[in-house]
Amino acid sequence: MEVIFILIGVSLVLASSFLFLFFRAMKKGQFDDTYTPSVRILFDSHKNKKTVKPKPSPKTK
Amino acid sequence: MNMKEVKQKDRTLCFHCGEQCLDESLRYDEKDFCCPGCMLVYEVLNENGLSSYYEYGEKPGIKNDNNNKSANRFDYLEEPEVIQKLIDFQNEKETHISFDIPAIHCASCVWLLENLHRLNSNIFESRVDYVKKEVHIKFVHNALSLKELVRLLAKIGYEPSIQLDALEEKPKRRIDRKLIYKLAVAGFCFGNMMFFSLPEYFSEVSLLEENFRGLFVQLNLALSLPVIFYSATDYYRSAWYSLSSGRVNMDVPIVMGIISLFVYSLYEVIELGESGYFDSIGGLLFFLLIGKYFQQKTYDRLAFDRDYKSYFPLAVTRLGNKGEEVVSLPKIKVGDTLKIRHGELIPADSLLLEGEARIDYSFVTGEEVPVFVKKGSLIYAGGRQQAGALLLNVQKAPSQGYLTDLWNQDSFQLGKPKELESLANAISGKFTLVVLMVAFGALAFWIQTDVSVAVKTFTSVLIVACPCALAMSTPFTLGNTLRVFGNRKFYLKNSHVVEQLAKADTYIFDKTGTLTDPAAATVNYIGFCLDEENKSVIKGMVQHSMHALSSRINVWLGEIKPAYVEGIGELPGKGIEAIYNGKIVRIGSAKWLGIGNIRTKDFGNRIYISFDGEVKGYFHIQSGLRKGVERSMDQLKDMGQVHLLSGDQDHDRENLQKVFGAAVEMNFNQSPKEKLQYIKSLNDRGNKTVMVGDGLNDAGALQESRVGIAVTSQSTHFSPASDAIMDADVIGQLPQFIALAKESRNVIKASFVLSFLYNIVGISLAVQGLLSPVICAILMPLSSISVVVFTTVMINYLAMRKGSKNNYSWK
Incomplete structure (x- = not known):
């Protein structure tokens, strides 16, 4: 029966890490716009050679 | 509508905007375009390998009618002051900015705006928020100025709307995420507490060893702390505000219940070694917060608090000593000379100095037909110029005009009165009083026999009577009604x-x-044949009148060259009079023209025309009721x-x-x-x-x-x-909408009755000292959930019944 102590610990850690992940996603704004990504995913990746690779921004919003 | 579309199929449609090419179409790259603007956009996109723009949406292009707008209309974007107020973030290298772009309407728009970096390499990221019609752009500001960026957007047909209120203190758009965090915490704690309380519900505690039980109780206690000290904070604040202003709102009994539940559970755990009701606290707040979240339905795209500043231009062209200069609107003073171009809004009440004024006052009155204004007459702020450039002399500062004067009235300063109590708050005062009376009654009764039972029943009454079902009926009913309305x-x-x-x-x-609906009005002419000359005379007369009926006739006459008439006079309530070739021409009511009162059976107006006293005929104008x-x-x-x-x-x-x-x-x-x-x-x-x-x-x-x-x-x-x-x-x-709103009040009342029934059952058990954790655990969520289900089903049923009764297609 002692295994329950471990299981309780594991379940609590697991659940709180999900809570943490949810908070982080919320803070990053992943739930702010739930429509545009569904459009964006359908765009073909461009084959044009003139394409400039987007430079990574040092500070994201 | 369909017929029309079929007919248009064999005509030439513009490759860019999909509109019919009216005159001869322009051909470029084996495609047809309706105007040079559309062709230009296509050329730009094609050169940069962005022609897949046309693959994602059916009619992606926006008709580009910017040709006759001035080139320097974005000059105000060079002022550092303006830039500072518009941007979101700036460091030594890059600038981040958000624009509202009303033209966003399809997947192609998203694609093009997110590929801006291919048009200009100094833009390195652009993200579109389709629902809010916003684009967030990051660019290198040393190589590309804000003005050039906006001009680029305007060139491809996506001109951002930059409004005057953006220049004033901009409250950063903050989404209320706090409520969601609180809800998440409450949900997390409630879920886990249910697990740890499961043995209690089924009286299986005896099967567990004593140390498990102790651990479970302590875990429950620990998990209840974030709920009490974080998730519930809004309720404490609201209850405190209401009490300190001498009223009792719905949150007061809720807070009373939370506190008594928590304190009593602490007492049970510490003093009696029992398990308390922590799971009930968690469930209670979880459901309450869901209700609160449900009530907060917002329509991001709609603005409910716009004043005139949202519609007026950000900057206007002023003629100063140094020639034309672009200044921001608040700097306009009485006596300034302004230049207004085609399509621009008149920012202040002013006199017309020069130019042909055709003013569309649809912003102000809803009337869409443009009005001609003579030189030297007053033009009111809010009108939009529909012809060439104008020179105006400002008579009143933008904030003091005919229209904007409204915003200086008291009702705009004070806002809506807050004293209007909601139904739930009106009831909760009485409810709290009754609960306290019952609680003290039970205390007084038991105290004669057993003090500990007395304390227990006192707190039990407070716990059970906690009006969570009561508190939930309002948000869920109103939230549902809001959604039903929104769908309609x-x-x-x-x-x-x-x-x-x-x-x-x-x-x-x-x-x-x-x-x-001004656009739906119909005009018919009945009488002797109107020749071209007479038509042009009438046109010459009606085009100067601001009267709605004159505008109708003016539109009906179409593009006829107006004749020169002398001595135009408009007699209010009668009509217009003028002299043409020595003849007196009158357009107006039958009574004025001396043919007596004519009664018509149909709904409409008759405007008679007479030349030298001889009535030629009349215009029949049918106003288009919606x-x-x-x-x-x-x-x-x-x-x-x-x-x-x-x-x-x-x-x-x-x-x-x-x-x-x-x-x-x-x-x-x-x-x-x-x-x-x-x-x-x-x-x-x-x-x-x-x-x-x-x-x-x-x-x-x-x-x-x-x-x-x-x-x-x-x-x-x-x-x-x-x-x-x-x-x-x-x-x-x-x-139907108002009837449904009235019904929703009845639904709230009905669900109050329902939750009172639960409370009566709960309290009657509580005063007898029979309250066990199982009953508590069942009664509390059950009452909440049944109220939620009841209100949701009722509102949707009522909406459906109202819809079918009146043969509307309520989806």
């Missing part, structure tokens, strides 16, 4: 408006643009008083009276301020007013009324500040 294109600012709408007994309507207006007026008359407030002259009075009946009180010639005063006097008489209007001239009345409903043909387009925004197509359904 009737958007409310918040759930409080539903309750106000339910109490309404006086309905006030604006006429033009609200009850009538669909369903007549019937809805009839239904509203049964529900309360109906008033009509119109800024127009009363040429429509008889016809409207005939259609709507004598019970409708009509007022014409109302200025925006008079409209506001009219509503105010109704309010002072104790009427619960609902104002339905559209233009900026109704803004005061909309603000002053209990519920102001703005009618608009495009919900994202234009609407003055209001409590609700309604699509013009559904104005005929207004009685």
Whole structure:
């Protein structure tokens, strides 16, 4: 029966890490716009050679 | 509509914007274009390998009519002051900015705007928020100025709308994420506490070893702390505010319940070694917060609090000593000379110095037909110039004009009165009193026999009576009603408006643009044949009149060259008089022309024409009432008083009276301020007013009324500040909406009865000291969930029944 102590610990850690992940996603704004990504995913990746690779921004919003 | 489209198929359609090519089409790259603007956009996209723009949407292009707008209209974007206020973030290298782009309408728009970096390599990221019609752009500001960026966007047809209110102190758009965090924490804790309480529910505690039980209780206690000290904080604050202002709102009994539940559970755990009711606290707050979240339905794309600043331009061209300069609007002073170009808005009441003025006042009155203004006459702020460039002399500062003067009225400074109590808050005062009386009654009864039982029953009553079901019925009912309305294109600012709408007994309507659709009016000429010469004479006369009927005739005449007439005079209530080739020409009412009162059976106006006293014929003008207006007026008359407030002259009075009946009180010639005063006097008489209007001239009345409903043909387009925004197509359904709002009040009352029943059962168990954790664990969620289900089902059922009864297609 002692295994329950471990299981309780594991379940609590697991659940709180999900809570943490949810908070982080919320803070990053992943739930702010739930429509545009569904459009964006359908765009073909461009084959044009003139394409400039987007430079990574040092500070994201 | 379909017929039309089929017919158009064999005509040439523009490859870019999909509109029909009117004159000869331009050919480029084996494709047809309707105008050089569209062709230019195609060229730009094609050169940069962005032609897959045309693959993602059916008609992606926006007709590019920017040709005749001035090149320097973005000059104000060079002022560092303006830039600072517009941008979101800036460091030594890059700038981040967000623009509102109303033109975003399909997947192609998203694609193109997210590929801006291919048009200009100094833009390195752009993200579109389709629902809010926003684009967030990051660019290198040393190589690309803000002005150039905006110009690039305008060039490809996506001109951002930069409004005056953005320049004032901009409250950073913050989404209320706190509530979601609190809800997440409450849900997390509640879920885990349920697990640890499961043995308690089924009295299996004895099967567990004692140390497990102790651990479970401690874990529950630990998990309840975030709920008590984080998730519930809004309730403490609200209860405290309400108590300190001497009232009792719904949150007071809730806080009472939470505190007594928590304190009693602590006492049980520490003193008696029992398990307490921590899971109930968790469940209670979880459900309450869901209700709160549910109530917060918002329409991101709609703005309910716009004032004139949202519509006026950000900057205008001023003619100064140094020539033309672009200045921001607040700097305009009386006496300045302004240059207004085609399509620009008149920012201040001014005199026309030079140019051909055709002013479209649809922002102000809802009337779409442009009005001609003579040199030296006053042009009111809010009109839009529809012809060439104008020179104006400013007579009043932008904030002091005919229209904007409204915003200096008291009702805009004070906002809506807050003392209007919601139903739930009105009940909760009495409820709290009854619960306290029962609790003290039980205490007094038991204290004679057993002190510990007395304390226990006292707290149990407080715990069980916690009005969570009561508190949930309101948000869920109103939240559901809000959603039902939203699906029917009737958007409310918040759930409080539903309750106000339910109490309404006086309905006030604006006429033009609200009850009538100016574009739907029909004109017929009946009488002796009108030759070209006569037509041009009439055109010469009516084009200078601001009268709505003159505008109709003017449109009907089309592009005829107006003849030169002398001595034009407009006689209010009669008509227009002028001299042409020595003959007196009159256009106006039958009575004025001396043929007596002519009664017509149909709904419409007759405008007679006479040359030298001889009547030639008349124009029959049928005002276009919106669909369903007549019937809805009839239904509203049964529900309360109906008033009509119109800024127009009363040429429509008889016809409207005939259609709507004598019970409708009509007022014409109302200025925006008079409209506001009219509503105010109704309010002072104790009427619960609902104002339905559209233009900026109704803004005061909309603000002053209990519920102001703005009618608009495009919900994202234009609407003055209001409590609700309604699509013009559904104005005929207004009685159904109000009836549903009234029904929702009954649903709230019914669910109150339901939750009172639960409370009676719970309290009767509690006063006898029979309350066990199992009953508590079952009763609490059960009462909450059943109230949620009851309200949701009832509102949807009522909406459906109302819909089917009136043969509307309520989806």
